[in-house]
Amino acid sequence: MVSIQNLHKKFGKNQVLKGVDLSINDGGIFAVLGPNGSGKTTLIKSVLGMVIPNKGNIEVLGNNIKKNSDYRHKIDYLPQIANFPSNLKVKELIKMIKDLRKNTNEDERLIKLFKLEPFLDKKLGNLSGGTKQKVNIVLTFMFDSPLIILDEPTTGLDPISLIRLKDLIQAEKTKGKTILITSHIMSFVEEVSDEIVFLLEGKIYFKGTIQDLKTKTKQPDFEHAIASILSNNHA
Amino acid sequence: MNKFIVFLLVILLTHTSYAQNIEVCKTCPTSTIKEAITKAKDFDTITIKKGTYKEYNIIINKPITIVGENYPVIDGELKGEIITITSDNVTVDGLFIINVGTSYTEDYAAIRVRKSKNFVIQNLVLEKLFFGIYIEKSNYGKVYHNKIIGDAVEEYNSGNGIQLWYSNYIEIEHNYVEHVRDGIYLEFSDNCLIKNNVSAENLRYGLHFMFSNDDIYQDNTFENNGAGVAVMFSKKIKMLNNTFKENWGTASYGMLLKEINDAEIIGNTFQENTIGINIEGSNRITYKNNNFINNGWAVKVRGACYTNSFLENNFLYNSFDISYNSKVNDNVFDRNYWSNYTGYDLNKDGIGDVPYRPVKLFSYIVNRTPETIILLRSLFIDIIDFSEKVSPVFTPDNLLDNNPLTKKATW
Amino acid sequence: MLKILKYSFYDLMRSRWSYVYFAFYLLLGIVLLFLNNDLSKAVITLMNVIIVLVPLIGTIFGVMYYYNSKEFTELLLAQPLKRSSIFLGQYLGVALSLSMSLILGLGIPFVFYGLFKSAAIWDFSLLLITGIFLTLIFTALAFNIALSNENKIKGFGYAILLWLFLAIIYDGIFLMTLIMFEDYPLDKVSLIGTMLNPIDLSRTLILLKLDISALLGYTGAVFKQFFGTSFGLIVSFSVLVIWVLLPVWRISVKSKKKDF
Numbered sequence: 001m002v003s004i005q006n007l008h009k010k011f012g013k014n015q016v017l018k019g020v021d022l023s024i025n026d027g028g029i030f031a032v033l034g035p036n037g038s039g040k041t042t043l044i045k046s047v048l049g050m051v052i053p054n055k056g057n058i059e060v061l062g063n064n065i066k067k068n069s070d071y072r073h074k075i076d077y078l079p080q081i082a083n084f085p086s087n088l089k090v091k092e093l094i095k096m097i098k099d100l101r102k103n104t105n106e107d108e109r110l111i112k113l114f115k116l117e118p119f120l121d122k123k124l125g126n127l128s129g130g131t132k133q134k135v136n137i138v139l140t141f142m143f144d145s146p147l148i149i150l151d152e153p154t155t156g157l158d159p160i161s162l163i164r165l166k167d168l169i170q171a172e173k174t175k176g177k178t179i180l181i182t183s184h185i186m187s188f189v190e191e192v193s194d195e196i197v198f199l200l201e202g203k204i205y206f207k208g209t210i211q212d213l214k215t216k217t218k219q220p221d222f223e224h225a226i227a228s229i230l231s232n233n234h235a
Numbered sequence: 236m237n238k239f240i241v242f243l244l245v246i247l248l249t250h251t252s253y254a255q256n257i258e259v260c261k262t263c264p265t266s267t268i269k270e271a272i273t274k275a276k277d278f279d280t281i282t283i284k285k286g287t288y289k290e291y292n293i294i295i296n297k298p299i300t301i302v303g304e305n306y307p308v309i310d311g312e313l314k315g316e317i318i319t320i321t322s323d324n325v326t327v328d329g330l331f332i333i334n335v336g337t338s339y340t341e342d343y344a345a346i347r348v349r350k351s352k353n354f355v356i357q358n359l360v361l362e363k364l365f366f367g368i369y370i371e372k373s374n375y376g377k378v379y380h381n382k383i384i385g386d387a388v389e390e391y392n393s394g395n396g397i398q399l400w401y402s403n404y405i406e407i408e409h410n411y412v413e414h415v416r417d418g419i420y421l422e423f424s425d426n427c428l429i430k431n432n433v434s435a436e437n438l439r440y441g442l443h444f445m446f447s448n449d450d451i452y453q454d455n456t457f458e459n460n461g462a463g464v465a466v467m468f469s470k471k472i473k474m475l476n477n478t479f480k481e482n483w484g485t486a487s488y489g490m491l492l493k494e495i496n497d498a499e500i501i502g503n504t505f506q507e508n509t510i511g512i513n514i515e516g517s518n519r520i521t522y523k524n525n526n527f528i529n530n531g532w533a534v535k536v537r538g539a540c541y542t543n544s545f546l547e548n549n550f551l552y553n554s555f556d557i558s559y560n561s562k563v564n565d566n567v568f569d570r571n572y573w574s575n576y577t578g579y580d581l582n583k584d585g586i587g588d589v590p591y592r593p594v595k596l597f598s599y600i601v602n603r604t605p606e607t608i609i610l611l612r613s614l615f616i617d618i619i620d621f622s623e624k625v626s627p628v629f630t631p632d633n634l635l636d637n638n639p640l641t642k643k644a645t646w
Numbered sequence: 647m648l649k650i651l652k653y654s655f656y657d658l659m660r661s662r663w664s665y666v667y668f669a670f671y672l673l674l675g676i677v678l679l680f681l682n683n684d685l686s687k688a689v690i691t692l693m694n695v696i697i698v699l700v701p702l703i704g705t706i707f708g709v710m711y712y713y714n715s716k717e718f719t720e721l722l723l724a725q726p727l728k729r730s731s732i733f734l735g736q737y738l739g740v741a742l743s744l745s746m747s748l749i750l751g752l753g754i755p756f757v758f759y760g761l762f763k764s765a766a767i768w769d770f771s772l773l774l775i776t777g778i779f780l781t782l783i784f785t786a787l788a789f790n791i792a793l794s795n796e797n798k799i800k801g802f803g804y805a806i807l808l809w810l811f812l813a814i815i816y817d818g819i820f821l822m823t824l825i826m827f828e829d830y831p832l833d834k835v836s837l838i839g840t841m842l843n844p845i846d847l848s849r850t851l852i853l854l855k856l857d858i859s860a861l862l863g864y865t866g867a868v869f870k871q872f873f874g875t876s877f878g879l880i881v882s883f884s885v886l887v888i889w890v891l892l893p894v895w896r897i898s899v900k901s902k903k904k905d906f
Contacts, residue, residue, distance in 0.1 A: 011905070050723050051905040072726035085653075085718045087660040096653050100725050139721075483862045509863040529686075531860025552686050554860035574687055600825070605864045606832040607824050609840055611857055612849060614698050615817035 001026045001147060001178045002047060007056035009042055016042045018202035020056070026146075029169065029179045031189045034199035035230060040182045041080065043199065044149055047180075048077055060147065073101075078140040080151040086125025090116065090135055093124060097139050106142040113164055114138060130156040141168055148172060149180045154188055166192055190222045198226075200233060260284035268293055268301070268309070275299050283307045283330070291315050291336070298324035306331040306360065313363075316343040326355040335364040342394060344369035348376060348402075356381065366394035367415065370402045378407045385415035387438045396434070399424040399447075407432060417443040418460065425449050433458070440465045441482075452477055463488040463508060469495055476502040479511070488513045489530065492520070500525065502646070510535050511553070518542055524646040527551065532558050532598070541565040547644040550574060550593070554611060557593040557634075560602055564631035568593060572640040580641045591639040594630040596623035647731035647738075650722065654739025657718075658711070664743050667703060671751025679759045689769045692752065693852050696777045701784040701845055702809050704744060708788025709805045711740045713798045723906055730898035733789065737897060741785040745778045752777075769855050776848040779886045783844045784809075786893035793900045812845050820846075833866030841881075844889045851882045 007020040016039045024030055032040045045051040047058060049065050049072060057064065060071045084093055094107050111117060114134040119127060127135070133156045140148065150169075154162060169179060169192055183189050189196065190210060198206035198213075206213060206229070210222055219225040257271045257279060265271045268290055271281045280300040284307060291311040295301070295318065308331045311317040315336040318327065325348075332345045344366035348354050350373060357379040361367045367383040370376060378397060387393030396412035398420045399405055405424065410432045412418040418434030421427065421444035430453045434441035441457035442464040444450070449471050456478045457464050463482035466472070472495070479489030489508035492498075495517040504526045505511035511530040512522075515537040522545045527533035533553040534545070538560055544567040550556045551574045570586070578589035597616050601608050610616050623630060658664050674695065678688035712719075715736065722732045756770060788805055795801040820839050824832055840846045853861060854873060861873045872878040 009905075045906065048724060050720075052903060069726065069728060075726070077724035079717075079720050079724055084721065085657045085715060087657050088653075097721075097725065100649055100722070100727060483859060485863060487863075507859050509859050529859060531857065531863050552690060552856075554857040574684070600821070604825050604828040604832070606828075606836040606866070606869075607821060608861060608864055609836045609850065609853075610817055610821055610824075610846075611853055611860065612693065612697070613817040613846070614694075615814050615821065617694075618814070 001061060002180075003059045004043075004047070005057045007043070007046060007058065008054045009039070009046065009051060010054055016202055017046070017053070017056075020199075020202070020204055022197060022204060022207070024178060024180065026178055027173070027176050028194040029173055029181065029192055031193035031196045032180065032182045032199060033189065033196055033226065034205075038199040039202050040199055041151060044151055044180065044182060048072065048075065048149065074145050074147055076140045076143050076145045076148045078136055078148075078150040078153050080155070084124040084132065084135070086123060088124050089121055090124060090127070091120040093135065094139065094142075098142075101143060104142050104144070106144070107138055110138040110142055110168075113168070114161060128156075130158060130161070133157055134161060137165060137168075141172070145177075147178050147180070151182050152184070153181065154183060154185050162188075186223045186226060198229065200229070205229065205233075254278045254280065257281045258284065259288075261286050272297075272299070278324075291317050293318045295320045295322060295325050295327075297322050300326040301328065301330070302326075303329035303331070308333060310334050311336060311345075313337065316341075316345075316347060318346040320346070320348045320351055320354055323352040324354070325351065327357075327359065328355070329358045331360045331362075332364075333362045335361075335366070337365045337392060339392070342366050342369065344394070344398075347371070348373045352376070355379070360384075362386075364394065364415070366398060367396040367412070369395075369398045369400075370405060371400045373402045373405075375404045376402070376406075378405065378410060380409040381411070383410065383412045383415065385413065385437075387415050390416055390438055393438060395420040395443075396437070398422075399427065403427065406430070413437065417441075418457070420444065421447040421450065423447060427451075428453070430454055432456075435459055437461060441479075442466075444469060448472065451475070456480070457482075457489075459483075460487075462486055463490060465491045465493070466495055467491075467493040469498075471497045473499045474501070474503060475499070478504045478506070479508060480504075480506045482508045484509060491515075492517045495520065499523075504528065505530055505533065513537065514540050514543070516540065520544075521546070523547055524644065525549070527553055527556075529553065531555065534558070536560070536566070543567070544569070546570055547640075547646065548572070549643050551643075555595060555598045555601075558598040558602065559594050559631060559634065560599075562629070562631050564634040566634075568634070568636040570638045570640055570644070571636050572643045573636065576639050576641075578639065585641055587639040587641050589639075590635040590637045592624050592627070592630065592635055594634055595620045596629055599629050647728075647735045650727070650732055650735025651738045651742070654711075654715075654736045655743050657715075658739060658743040659746075663707065663710075664747055667707075667744065668747040668751045671748055672754060675752045675755030679755050685759070685764060685766045689766055689773065690856065692770075692773055693849075693856065696773055696780065697845060697849050697852070698813055700748065700777050700780040701813060704741075704781045704784030705788045705791075705805045705809050706802075707744060708737075708740055708785040709792050709801050711736070712789055712792035713801065720906055729901045729904075733793070733897050733901040734894065737785060737789050737894070740789075741782050744781045744785065748777050748781065749774055772852060772855055776851055779890065780844065780848055782890045783886070783893065786890060786897060789897050790893050790900065793897065793904060812843050816843050817846065831866070833864070833868040837868065837872055841885045844886065847882055847885055847889070851879070851886075854878055854882075 001024050003023040005021055007017050009017040034040050042051055046053050049069060061074055063071045065071055116134055119131055195209050197204060213225045217225040217228045219228050257265055257275055259265050259268055259271045268288055275281055277298050283303045285305040287308040287310055289310045289312055291314045309317060311334045313334045313336045317332055317335055335345045336343045345361045345364045347369040349371050352375050354376040356368055359381040361383045364385055368378055383396040393416040395417040396415040401423045403425045405427045408430045412434045413436045416438050418437045418441045424447045427450045433456045435458040437460045439461050441460035445467045447469050451473045453475045458480040460482055482489055488510045489505040489512060491513045493515045496519055498520045501523045506528040509531045511527045511533040513535045516539040518541045520543045525548045528551045530553045532555045533550050535558045542565060547570050549572045573591050576587055576591045578587040580587050597620055678691055791804045792801045840850050
């Protein structure tokens with residue numbers, strides 16, 4: 001699905017990615033983890049073509065992303081901060097995104113699922129962070145693309161919505177899609193992901209299942225396993 | 236008393252009964268104008284019928300009237316002067332005169348008046364001419380309602396439309412002159428009245444006069460002439476209600492005043508000229524109730540101008556209102572309307588509470604470095620003009636209109 | 647790109663600033679025409695306003711819109727859309743909505759005043775066309791500045807500086823240069839100097855209409871050819887078009903290389 005070779009990225013003097021090699025197979029949920037500033041978002045944005053790498057190669061579904069941007073029609077992306085044009089109404093935003101990408105009827109189901117009907121005629125500027133995130137989720141999941149990238153999807157969500165999001169992710173997985181997630185909520189990662197990629201100082205420190213990680217770090221649970229990686233490295 | 240009237244009547248009646256009418260046409264007994272003049276006695280009338288008469292050097296040496304019917308054409312075939320009047324009391328009326336000869340040694344004219352009195356020249360149409368109507372050393376004449384259309388291209392080989400030289404008490408009215416060198420030209424001619432003429436598209440000046448005093452110029456239009464109007468070395472002239480329009484170019488003025496003293500310039504309109512009035516060495520002139528509209532410079536004062544007064548004029552949308560090239564000012568500006576005035580009138584008496592400074596610093600800069608004109612209306616220029624306005628350094632600090640009007644002056 | 651233009655335009659048409667801008671021009675037009683009752687004077691005042699204010703507002707608005715719609719841009723970037731069309735669409739959205747405010751704000755009072763029956767319609771149209779050009783140019787320059795500066799404060803600073811430089815400082819330097827080298831033939835230099843600054847260029851275009859009498863007073867042959875014939879008008883407009891195209895081209899190049 002996604003294959004990354006020798007990816008380097010510098011922002012000014014700050015070398016964020018120092019030669020990342022990663023391949024993600026079709027189907028399943030992959031979590032990209034790492035401490036703050038480890039390059040998670042940069043990695044994801046590189047895949048999306050939003051960050052231009054200094055060096056290295058990225059292929060998505062067999063297409064080199066440098067050549068053209070059509071591959072992005074096959075990706076649904078949930079950005080980290082959901083700040084929309086504040087003058088637009090929710091309804092109009094959804095209509096606009098559909099207009100920009102392609103038409104779909106999935107949005108109605110998702111709106112019902114997240115109980116967004118009362119907000120459809122409200123301006124985005126007047127919505128709470130959580131509601132905005134729900135709108136964000138609707139926008140992402142309403143298209144049926146083989147690759148879904150979620151950057152901190154749980155931000156601001158109430159428990160019920162969180163459960164619905166998890167269900168949604170699982171449902172997409174069963175359709176055979178590939179889902180890439182970054183999150184700080186370890187319990188969420190542990191619950192949903194099949195495989196994790198751990199980034200540290202611009203390199204892939206670990207790639208494998210959570211079980212593998214626990215075995216490798218000899219820790220009984222996931223959170224401690226992560227913590228041990230961090231403390232060992234910083235020690 | 237009664238006897239006297241009877242006597243007069245007798246004189247008049249015998250007079251008219253003696254006066255004959257001679258007809259000229261191709262098939263008449265008299266077929267040329269020259270022949271008719273030879274045949275005519277004093278106070279006869281010669282009627283010229285419609286047709287083309289190829290004649291030149293026609294000399295009118297007796298007091299007769301020549302009238303054209305339906306504009307007969309007199310074609311000089313470029314051979315020389317066409318009509319010369321050398322007698323008093325001659326009237327020439329209704330002719331179409333073409334093809335005056337061109338010479339570099341002699342000023343051939345379509346019609347010349349030499350040392351004569353009481354002449355009338357009217358309703359002529361002159362085309363393809365060198366000089367048009369040339370009046371020398373003649374007095375008390377009238378030049379009415381003529382149309383002079385030249386085809387001058389170069390100054391050195393073209394002549395003037397109406398020229399007066401040492402001629403006094405002449406009335407020039409309702410003439411139309413275009414495409415000659417100077418439309419109307421006066422030299423050493425006093426007490427003349429120039430009224431209701433149009434002088435346009437001439438190579439050099441629409442009106443040009445020198446050493447001519449006590450003349451009145453009234454209700455004329457001078458438009459789109461090479462260098463506008465030049466008025467030089469003359470005293471006590473009156474220029475009333477004339478229009479000076481669209482005289483554009485480097486050395487082009489609505490009006491150039493040079494060494495003019497004690498004149499009155501009232502009620503004129505100067506519109507869209509590069510320079511409305513250019514003044515040099517002119518004193519004691521009253522400028523009143525004139526409109527200066529859309530000129531590059533409304534008034535350019537070149538120095539040695541004293542005791543002039545500018546009263547109740549309208550200065551509207553000129554790029555520069557007044558330009559001075561010195562720091563000395565002896566002229567008065569009072570109660571004018573300036574469209575560039577930005578002051579206020581709190582007591583609503585129609586007079587702005589803040590004096591207006593019509594000379595801008597930028598006009599000095601442009602005088603010095605003409606290319607800077609390209610920065611006209613730039614914000615930077617506005618800023619330096621403003622600072623100069625607040626504390627004058629380069630401009631005469633007594634050059635002020637202390638009573639700027641807040642509404643256009645009317646009269 | 648057209649779709650993005652449409653949404654940016656709609657977005658701005660709802661923003662309060664577009665209305666402030668529109669209302670400002672409306673008010674200006676009404677005050678100039680109906681309180682002053684002097685069309686020629688109104689056109690001259692408008693010229694001053696357009697030359698100074700339109701670039702300022704274009705720059706500020708361009709920078710502001712860019713920074714304020716950063717998240718929206720990211721949302722668009724996440725969609726399968728071409729980068730250049732995202733930014734050009736947004737740019738055109740801003741430039742067009744500003745132009746609309748200008749045209750309507752000034753146009754409405756002038757139409758009510760009886761513009762169509764007046765001889766000033768050409769002067770007025772020229773003013774509006776120049777205003778639109780300035781909006782296009784300065785919004786594009788603003789986008790360039792914003793694209794090159796992540797820091798909002800810095801971006802605003804540079805934008806204001808750019809305006810200050812082109813509107814005032816440039817002319818000061820220009821004037822000094824002309825005076826310093828007054829012994830040399832300067833007419834070509836002064837025309838080139840004008841071409842290099844879009845504000846000066848627009849001013850010249852308007853001068854061609856308002857102050858032709860004064861401009862023709864200068865002797866230089868190049869000047870005469872430039873101002874005396876339609877040559878000046880054609881050259882000025884062509885250079886204005888280049889002034890629009892260059893920064894727009896840079897927007898599209900810069901946006902392709904930028905990280906988000």
